[in-house]
Amino acid sequence: MNEESYCSKIEVRKSCLQQRAALGEQERSNKSFLIRKKLEDLPEFKTAQTVMLFLNFRDEVETTASAEAVVACKKKLILPRCAPKGILLPLKVSNLAVDLEPGAWGIREPKLTNEEVNPLEIDLVVVPGAGFDLQGNRLGYGGGFYDRFFPRLKSLTPRVALGFECQIIDQVPVDKHDVKMTKLVTEKMVYDFGKIANQ
Ligand SMILES: Nc1nc2c(c(=O)[nH]1)N(C=O)[C@@H](CNc1ccc(C(=O)N[C@@H](CCC(=O)O)C(=O)O)cc1)CN2
Numbered sequence: 001m002n003e004e005s006y007c008s009k010i011e012v013r014k015s016c017l018q019q020r021a022a023l024g025e026q027e028r029s030n031k032s033f034l035i036r037k038k039l040e041d042l043p044e045f046k047t048a049q050t051v052m053l054f055l056n057f058r059d060e061v062e063t064t065a066s067a068e069a070v071v072a073c074k075k076k077l078i079l080p081r082c083a084p085k086g087i088l089l090p091l092k093v094s095n096l097a098v099d100l101e102p103g104a105w106g107i108r109e110p111k112l113t114n115e116e117v118n119p120l121e122i123d124l125v126v127v128p129g130a131g132f133d134l135q136g137n138r139l140g141y142g143g144g145f146y147d148r149f150f151p152r153l154k155s156l157t158p159r160v161a162l163g164f165e166c167q168i169i170d171q172v173p174v175d176k177h178d179v180k181m182t183k184l185v186t187e188k189m190v191y192d193f194g195k196i197a198n199q
Protein backbone atom coordinates (compact mmCIF):
# COMPACT_ATOMS: atom_id res chain seq x y z
CA MET A 1 0.00 0.00 0.00
CA ASN A 2 1.19 3.49 -0.70
CA GLU A 3 2.63 5.03 2.46
CA GLU A 4 0.92 8.38 2.06
CA SER A 5 -2.56 6.88 1.82
CA TYR A 6 -1.76 4.49 4.73
CA CYS A 7 -0.98 7.41 7.07
CA SER A 8 -3.94 9.44 5.94
CA LYS A 9 -6.25 6.41 6.24
CA ILE A 10 -5.30 6.11 9.92
CA GLU A 11 -6.01 9.80 10.56
CA VAL A 12 -9.23 9.87 8.57
CA ARG A 13 -10.45 6.65 10.21
CA LYS A 14 -9.85 8.13 13.67
CA SER A 15 -11.78 11.26 12.84
CA CYS A 16 -14.75 9.42 11.25
CA LEU A 17 -14.97 7.05 14.22
CA GLN A 18 -14.92 10.02 16.62
CA GLN A 19 -17.86 11.57 14.77
CA ARG A 20 -19.73 8.29 14.99
CA ALA A 21 -18.93 7.82 18.68
CA ALA A 22 -20.30 11.30 19.41
CA LEU A 23 -23.83 10.12 18.55
CA GLY A 24 -25.73 9.28 21.70
CA GLU A 25 -27.20 5.83 22.27
CA GLN A 26 -30.76 7.01 21.56
CA GLU A 27 -29.73 8.94 18.46
CA ARG A 28 -27.84 5.93 17.10
CA SER A 29 -30.83 3.74 17.69
CA ASN A 30 -33.29 6.17 16.00
CA LYS A 31 -31.01 6.66 12.99
CA SER A 32 -30.43 2.91 12.75
CA PHE A 33 -34.19 2.41 12.52
CA LEU A 34 -34.41 4.85 9.57
CA ILE A 35 -31.45 3.15 7.87
CA ARG A 36 -33.03 -0.25 8.36
CA LYS A 37 -36.28 0.87 6.68
CA LYS A 38 -34.38 2.35 3.72
CA LEU A 39 -32.28 -0.80 3.34
CA GLU A 40 -35.27 -3.12 3.43
CA ASP A 41 -37.06 -0.92 0.84
CA LEU A 42 -34.27 -1.21 -1.72
CA PRO A 43 -35.16 -3.20 -4.83
CA GLU A 44 -31.91 -5.17 -4.47
CA PHE A 45 -32.92 -6.17 -0.93
CA LYS A 46 -36.45 -7.15 -1.97
CA THR A 47 -35.32 -9.31 -4.88
CA ALA A 48 -32.27 -10.90 -3.21
CA GLN A 49 -32.63 -14.55 -2.29
CA THR A 50 -29.25 -14.65 -0.54
CA VAL A 51 -28.23 -11.64 1.54
CA MET A 52 -24.88 -11.16 3.26
CA LEU A 53 -25.28 -8.81 6.21
CA PHE A 54 -22.96 -7.89 9.09
CA LEU A 55 -23.87 -7.82 12.77
CA ASN A 56 -23.02 -4.49 14.35
CA PHE A 57 -20.32 -4.08 16.98
CA ARG A 58 -18.89 -0.98 18.72
CA ASP A 59 -21.11 1.91 17.64
CA GLU A 60 -22.01 0.81 14.13
CA VAL A 61 -25.46 1.05 12.57
CA GLU A 62 -27.62 -1.55 14.31
CA THR A 63 -28.42 -4.44 11.96
CA THR A 64 -29.83 -7.24 14.13
CA ALA A 65 -33.43 -6.43 13.17
CA SER A 66 -32.58 -6.64 9.45
CA ALA A 67 -30.86 -9.98 10.01
CA GLU A 68 -34.03 -11.22 11.72
CA ALA A 69 -36.11 -9.86 8.82
CA VAL A 70 -33.98 -11.74 6.28
CA VAL A 71 -34.53 -15.03 8.13
CA ALA A 72 -38.24 -14.30 8.68
CA CYS A 73 -38.91 -13.72 4.98
CA LYS A 74 -37.20 -16.98 4.06
CA LYS A 75 -34.18 -15.52 2.34
CA LYS A 76 -30.79 -17.13 2.93
CA LEU A 77 -28.82 -15.13 5.53
CA ILE A 78 -25.04 -15.06 5.24
CA LEU A 79 -22.82 -13.54 7.92
CA PRO A 80 -19.06 -13.02 7.84
CA ARG A 81 -16.53 -14.76 10.06
CA CYS A 82 -12.94 -13.50 10.25
CA ALA A 83 -10.35 -16.13 9.39
CA PRO A 84 -6.54 -15.81 9.40
CA LYS A 85 -4.73 -13.75 6.74
CA GLY A 86 -7.52 -11.21 6.36
CA ILE A 87 -9.96 -13.75 4.95
CA LEU A 88 -13.69 -13.30 5.44
CA LEU A 89 -15.68 -16.55 5.47
CA PRO A 90 -19.30 -16.23 4.28
CA LEU A 91 -21.30 -18.64 6.49
CA LYS A 92 -25.00 -19.46 6.32
CA VAL A 93 -27.09 -18.66 9.41
CA SER A 94 -30.59 -20.07 9.85
CA ASN A 95 -31.15 -19.30 13.52
CA LEU A 96 -29.61 -16.21 15.12
CA ALA A 97 -30.24 -17.59 18.60
CA VAL A 98 -28.08 -20.70 18.14
CA ASP A 99 -25.72 -20.22 15.18
CA LEU A 100 -23.59 -17.36 16.60
CA GLU A 101 -20.68 -16.98 19.02
CA PRO A 102 -18.45 -14.04 19.96
CA GLY A 103 -15.59 -14.07 17.48
CA ALA A 104 -12.71 -11.77 16.58
CA TRP A 105 -12.90 -8.45 18.44
CA GLY A 106 -16.08 -9.66 20.17
CA ILE A 107 -18.08 -9.39 16.92
CA ARG A 108 -21.07 -11.78 16.83
CA GLU A 109 -20.00 -14.31 14.21
CA PRO A 110 -21.38 -17.61 12.87
CA LYS A 111 -19.87 -20.75 14.41
CA LEU A 112 -17.46 -22.62 12.14
CA THR A 113 -19.95 -25.49 11.97
CA ASN A 114 -22.22 -23.33 9.80
CA GLU A 115 -22.16 -24.07 6.08
CA GLU A 116 -19.76 -21.98 4.00
CA VAL A 117 -21.45 -20.60 0.89
CA ASN A 118 -19.97 -19.89 -2.49
CA PRO A 119 -19.64 -16.07 -2.80
CA LEU A 120 -20.97 -16.38 -6.38
CA GLU A 121 -24.35 -17.34 -4.86
CA ILE A 122 -24.70 -14.07 -2.95
CA ASP A 123 -27.20 -11.56 -4.42
CA LEU A 124 -26.52 -8.60 -2.12
CA VAL A 125 -23.73 -7.67 0.30
CA VAL A 126 -24.45 -5.14 3.04
CA VAL A 127 -21.20 -3.58 4.19
CA PRO A 128 -20.05 -1.79 7.37
CA GLY A 129 -17.57 1.05 7.36
CA ALA A 130 -15.73 3.70 9.36
CA GLY A 131 -16.06 6.45 6.75
CA PHE A 132 -17.53 7.09 3.31
CA ASP A 133 -17.44 9.66 0.52
CA LEU A 134 -20.03 10.44 -2.13
CA GLN A 135 -17.92 8.93 -4.92
CA GLY A 136 -18.68 5.45 -3.55
CA ASN A 137 -15.42 5.00 -1.64
CA ARG A 138 -15.40 3.34 1.76
CA LEU A 139 -12.90 3.17 4.57
CA GLY A 140 -12.98 0.13 6.86
CA TYR A 141 -11.16 -0.67 10.11
CA GLY A 142 -7.95 -1.44 8.25
CA GLY A 143 -8.14 -5.24 8.11
CA GLY A 144 -8.67 -5.37 4.36
CA PHE A 145 -11.27 -8.12 4.95
CA TYR A 146 -13.96 -6.75 2.64
CA ASP A 147 -11.51 -5.58 -0.03
CA ARG A 148 -10.16 -9.14 -0.29
CA PHE A 149 -13.69 -10.55 -0.29
CA PHE A 150 -15.34 -8.37 -2.98
CA PRO A 151 -13.38 -9.82 -5.93
CA ARG A 152 -14.85 -13.26 -5.08
CA LEU A 153 -18.41 -12.01 -5.79
CA LYS A 154 -19.99 -11.76 -9.22
CA SER A 155 -18.74 -8.43 -10.52
CA LEU A 156 -22.18 -6.80 -10.48
CA THR A 157 -23.41 -8.07 -7.11
CA PRO A 158 -24.69 -4.94 -5.30
CA ARG A 159 -22.45 -3.73 -2.45
CA VAL A 160 -24.55 -1.54 -0.16
CA ALA A 161 -22.81 0.28 2.70
CA LEU A 162 -24.64 1.38 5.86
CA GLY A 163 -23.47 4.45 7.72
CA PHE A 164 -24.54 7.57 9.54
CA GLU A 165 -24.51 10.94 7.76
CA CYS A 166 -21.76 12.12 10.17
CA GLN A 167 -19.40 9.47 8.73
CA ILE A 168 -19.44 11.09 5.27
CA ILE A 169 -16.34 13.04 4.32
CA ASP A 170 -15.22 14.82 1.12
CA GLN A 171 -12.72 12.22 -0.03
CA VAL A 172 -11.74 8.87 1.47
CA PRO A 173 -8.05 8.08 0.79
CA VAL A 174 -8.03 5.25 -1.75
CA ASP A 175 -5.60 2.51 -2.78
CA LYS A 176 -5.80 0.39 -5.90
CA HIS A 177 -7.27 -2.61 -4.01
CA ASP A 178 -10.18 -0.56 -2.64
CA VAL A 179 -13.52 -1.58 -4.14
CA LYS A 180 -16.28 1.01 -4.51
CA MET A 181 -19.77 0.63 -3.10
CA THR A 182 -22.83 0.64 -5.36
CA LYS A 183 -24.99 2.42 -2.75
CA LEU A 184 -24.67 4.06 0.65
CA VAL A 185 -27.69 4.14 2.96
CA THR A 186 -27.75 6.75 5.73
CA GLU A 187 -30.55 7.97 8.02
CA LYS A 188 -31.10 10.84 5.56
CA MET A 189 -31.02 9.14 2.15
CA VAL A 190 -29.88 6.45 -0.24
CA TYR A 191 -26.86 7.51 -2.31
CA ASP A 192 -26.68 5.63 -5.62
CA PHE A 193 -23.24 5.32 -7.22
CA GLY A 194 -24.45 3.30 -10.21
CA LYS A 195 -23.54 -0.17 -11.39
CA ILE A 196 -19.85 -0.37 -10.58
CA ALA A 197 -18.03 -3.64 -11.22
CA ASN A 198 -15.93 -4.92 -8.30
CA GLN A 199 -12.63 -5.21 -10.14
N1 LIG B 1 -19.74 -5.57 12.31
C1 LIG B 1 -18.64 -5.72 11.58
N2 LIG B 1 -18.18 -6.93 11.31
C2 LIG B 1 -17.02 -7.06 10.60
C3 LIG B 1 -16.32 -5.94 10.13
C4 LIG B 1 -16.84 -4.66 10.46
O1 LIG B 1 -16.29 -3.62 10.09
N3 LIG B 1 -17.99 -4.60 11.18
N4 LIG B 1 -15.16 -6.13 9.41
C5 LIG B 1 -14.71 -5.28 8.42
O2 LIG B 1 -13.69 -5.44 7.85
C6 LIG B 1 -14.41 -7.34 9.66
C7 LIG B 1 -13.65 -7.17 10.97
N5 LIG B 1 -12.65 -6.20 10.80
C8 LIG B 1 -11.94 -5.57 11.80
C9 LIG B 1 -10.69 -5.08 11.49
C10 LIG B 1 -9.93 -4.46 12.47
C11 LIG B 1 -10.45 -4.30 13.75
C12 LIG B 1 -9.66 -3.65 14.83
O3 LIG B 1 -10.11 -3.47 15.93
N6 LIG B 1 -8.42 -3.29 14.60
C13 LIG B 1 -7.59 -2.66 15.58
C14 LIG B 1 -6.29 -2.24 14.98
C15 LIG B 1 -5.51 -3.38 14.37
C16 LIG B 1 -5.29 -4.56 15.30
O4 LIG B 1 -5.06 -4.39 16.50
O5 LIG B 1 -5.33 -5.68 14.76
C17 LIG B 1 -8.25 -1.44 16.17
O6 LIG B 1 -9.06 -0.76 15.48
O7 LIG B 1 -8.01 -1.17 17.36
C18 LIG B 1 -11.72 -4.77 14.05
C19 LIG B 1 -12.46 -5.40 13.07
C20 LIG B 1 -15.35 -8.51 9.63
N7 LIG B 1 -16.54 -8.30 10.41
Ligand SMILES: Nc1ncnc2c1ncn2[C@@H]1O[C@H](COP(=O)(O)OP(=O)(O)OP(=O)(O)O)[C@@H](O)[C@H]1O
Pocket residue numbers: 001009086138139140141142143144145146147148175177178
Ligand atom coordinates in the same frame (compact mmCIF):
# COMPACT_ATOMS: atom_id res chain seq x y z
N1 LIG C 1 -7.51 -7.29 -2.34
C1 LIG C 1 -6.46 -7.27 -1.51
N2 LIG C 1 -5.42 -8.11 -1.68
C2 LIG C 1 -4.37 -8.09 -0.85
N3 LIG C 1 -4.25 -7.26 0.19
C3 LIG C 1 -5.22 -6.39 0.43
C4 LIG C 1 -6.39 -6.35 -0.42
N4 LIG C 1 -7.21 -5.42 0.07
C5 LIG C 1 -6.60 -4.89 1.15
N5 LIG C 1 -5.41 -5.46 1.37
C6 LIG C 1 -4.47 -5.12 2.46
O1 LIG C 1 -5.20 -5.06 3.70
C7 LIG C 1 -4.71 -4.02 4.53
C8 LIG C 1 -5.81 -3.07 4.96
O2 LIG C 1 -6.39 -2.41 3.85
P1 LIG C 1 -7.35 -1.16 4.03
O3 LIG C 1 -6.76 -0.18 4.99
O4 LIG C 1 -7.77 -0.67 2.68
O5 LIG C 1 -8.59 -1.88 4.77
P2 LIG C 1 -10.04 -1.37 5.02
O6 LIG C 1 -10.79 -1.16 3.74
O7 LIG C 1 -9.97 -0.21 5.94
O8 LIG C 1 -10.63 -2.63 5.82
P3 LIG C 1 -11.86 -3.64 5.59
O9 LIG C 1 -11.95 -3.98 4.13
O10 LIG C 1 -11.52 -4.81 6.45
O11 LIG C 1 -13.08 -2.97 6.10
C9 LIG C 1 -3.62 -3.32 3.71
O12 LIG C 1 -2.38 -3.80 4.16
C10 LIG C 1 -3.91 -3.74 2.29
O13 LIG C 1 -2.74 -3.73 1.49
